[in-house]
Amino acid sequence: MGYRVAVVGATGAVGRELLRILAERHFPVSEVAALASARSVGQEISYGDKKVLKIQNLETFDFEGWDIALFSPGASVSAIHAPRAAAAGCIVIDNTSQFRMEPDVPLVVPEVNANALKKMKRRIVANPNCSTAQMVVALKPLHDLFTIRRIVVSTYQAVSGAGKDGMDELFAQSKGSFVGDPPTIAQFTKQIAFNVIPHIDRFLPDGSTKEEWKMAVETRKILDPDIKVAATCVRVPVFIGHSESINIECEEKIDLARAREALREAEGVILRDERDDGGYVTPIECVGEDATYVSRLRIDDTVENGLALWCVSDNLRKGAALNAVQIAEALVALDLVRPGR
Template structure:
């Protein structure tokens, strides 16, 4: 990594992902001369832990980015849309965790294990993909390189932390209420989440897919850089606090045996094969919590088609699904000397 000491901003530093970004910068010893936490005016003055001490949160404004080399955004789409262009104007490279810039043709959508080369063409804003997309493509890309995937059918089982702290609090509260024979309060989701599964994440689109499902479809194709790959998704919210799980079925041009797929994935960056049915060994959210790797198990051939595989993919949605991926992008930008903005006015025009 570059030995240059960089000034790093974390925007949305008081949220779950923002705090994990700070934690990840510390754990991975990112070469920062200074780390500056930003949040809304109501959070300004609060303290967040970093490097054994505390940092004071500053209010995020349009003038916050003078002298900042790279900004990690996790403050919501509207905040990113408003402030990221001003960061770029100040010469700061943005890595944004919201959905605001993911499908913008000016912005690469990057998972470093999959398409780090796309960073070379950035224009100042790099988009961090959806958490459920990230873990899936980390496992799919090495198989695609080996046998070319033609179709993906994925069903997700997503933790409430993907919605934020308010959803974590609501699940906890609902569980307590039900154990105490009380009617649970429902505010965050359209229905009770405790002891339930909701086959709706985000709003429904005109095609009756949810916005979350279409994110997986469109983002996967953009990251894999192969529009011929067909993807269909069903996304389900489950009463788990941390860790997204996915049941994935793929069809490939060339047949891959389960044994060959395990061998390929065992060598893939960011993947941990955890697969021994005889020993009841398969990934679960409790295994992935706090871990950097994406876990893959239940790898088996689909006996209904000639070239099909099933697998079960689990990852920590706050860690690899958000904070870690963003920091890995920042590391790749520093290592490749790509922390330069070509056209500071591009996103303000």
């Protein structure tokens, strides 16, 4: 018997990816509903190679009798409809920022802290920020070995993190630059084509941005509450695939050979660290892939017990849709959701 699964925000970039990954990974479904706002009702969207779903209206959808709802509609929409779905008995896996820091909502990356699902109280599980997700996957095996105490990370985040409109803006600006058209700036604070912008989300009183704050507090909630995190988050003119340059300080002395072995064996990680031209992974190479790729692993001798690395991941997959589906798979494996309850 399969599960009845609703995908909320199905017309967005992450929503489409959710439907694609559910089909790719053969998640055991008996029925799938694609939900979006009223203006999208009646549109058709693909699920798998052959099936086409018609968009239904989230506002009027009855979640009674549905087992799992995968939400990616924006935080303000999740704030209204995720509790409504949970009250109807459906387990909500929310990809927005709405519930991430609420103490009674698990914030989960299955390769790192799947057991946190056992503490679920409100039938709501939060999916972390895309840049946090790939970082904690890469760092979990190193933390287990050496106990990380401080992380300094600079991100190079693709425009798809800002949604379809962000991707459209990069395309339009890039195309326009070759014919002399002035750039139209709407989704970002400055021109993104052929540029980098050290500003994602709003500024906070201490000078950091909300995105940088998210990386710090989410890492502590997922990995270890004692870890200190200094993040600088940068938007770059890449369509898909986030990259991160990470330096860590640990309690234990770093053994590079043990670090490599741990990363090779870690779930969700692929180590490609050849000290030669091209012996590393770039964002364009990770598009469509499930893994978090780690490269440029080396001792950081500017601090005691320091290690530096580079990691990349498809932010629409591991950073969003894939992680949500993996949470659903973990719920099934832990016997925390049953068809028809």
